[in-house]
Amino acid sequence: MKRFLSNLIISIRFWLAKREADHKHRTTGKRYYVLNAGTRFIVVDNYYVKKYNKKVKHKSQRITFTDMIKMCDYMTRQKGLVR
Secondary structure (H helix, E strand, C coil), X not given: CHHHHHHHHHHHHHXXXXXXXXXXHHHHCCCCEEEEECCEEEEECHHHHHHHXXXXXXXXXXXXXXXXXXXXXXXXXXXXXXX
16 A cells, blocks of 8 residues: 555656646747656756756766656657647
């Protein structure tokens, strides 16, 4: 029962993050990614990668856009504003 509840909570958090990414995509037209951060999900865009790479000291710790696409659990469509 405990495992079922934890899986249910994770799926609800993913659904909420996915919904947030879709909403941001509809309002701004940018492409958003949902990344798994332990027990929670974060919604990021390409600007996040740029800022992250500036803060990292070593080049080996930097991530590319293709790495982020491989890590993401969900990404919004590539088209622009949809109204």
